[in-house]
Structures are given as structure tokens and as C-alpha cells.
Amino acid sequence: MNRRNWIAVASAEHARRGRDNPEGGFMQVGHGKPAPLKRIAEGDRVAYYAPATALGGRDKLQSFVSIGVVHGDEPYEADMGNGFVPWRRDVRYAVATEAPILPLIDRFDFVEDPKRWGYKFRFGLFEVNEHDIRLIAGAMNADSQALAL
Secondary structure, three states: OOOOEEEEEOOHHHHHHHHOOOOOOEEOOHHHOOOHHHHOOOOOEEEEEEOOOOOOOOOOOOEEEEEEEEEEEEEEEOOOOOOOOOEEEEEEEOOOOOEEOHHHHHHOOOOOOHHHOOHHHHHOEEEEOHHHHHHHHHHOOOOOOOOOO
């Protein structure tokens, strides 16, 4: 299997909602747009980075809040009420603890300039290599078996 690894960006509240959903884990990106989710395949790993606790928050949480493996073939729509029908992918989240990003900045391959480390996060979803996903999983004390690492 040719697994790819991704970092998705959302507030901690939104990422935790997907992680802790009693009906099964899911992910949404780009305010529910389908296009980014179509780049992701079953078996890919995804880690959620939260710059803040709440959408638009200024608390600088700057932490990874969840990590898991995508399952299911295609994105699908989910009615969240009030006319909001975002696109999602199902994710089996690993048991993990939230971890701050700052101690990892100098060790990531995707960070080209540590002074401007936040640049890539502006895209909402981007691919990272095996080294970087393992670094995140280790910092989160994630279940490596569940992530097939």
C-alpha cells in the first residue's frame, strides 16, 4: 500500500469533534470543501494541528490534537444542521495525547525556515513525509500499531 501522510488544520474544538464523534471519527477541511479530501486515500494517515482552541481564537494552542488513519473510499456529505452540509472522510483515530508543535519545529523536514514555520499551515491540508508523521506520532505518544508505523 502506498500510504501518504497529511497534516490537516482546524481549531482544537473542530478537530476534537471529529476525533470524539460517538458514531465514528471523521475529518473535514477547508470549511467542508470536497476538493482537498479527494487528494486523500484510504489508508493514508492524518494528524490534526490546531493553532487555537476555537475557530478564530487567539490563544495560540499550537498543538497536534489527533492522529489517525483514513478509511472508506470517498468523501461524503454530512448534514450538520442550519444548512451546513460539509464534506467528510472517515478516520480511525489512534489513542494519543495532544502535543505542542514548538518543540518539533527544528526537527520537521517540511519546515524550510524555522522563523516562518507556520506558512504551510495556511493551506489547511498538506502532505508530509514518513519521518514527520512519525515525529508527530511519537510526540503524541500515539498507538503506533493503530497507525501502522
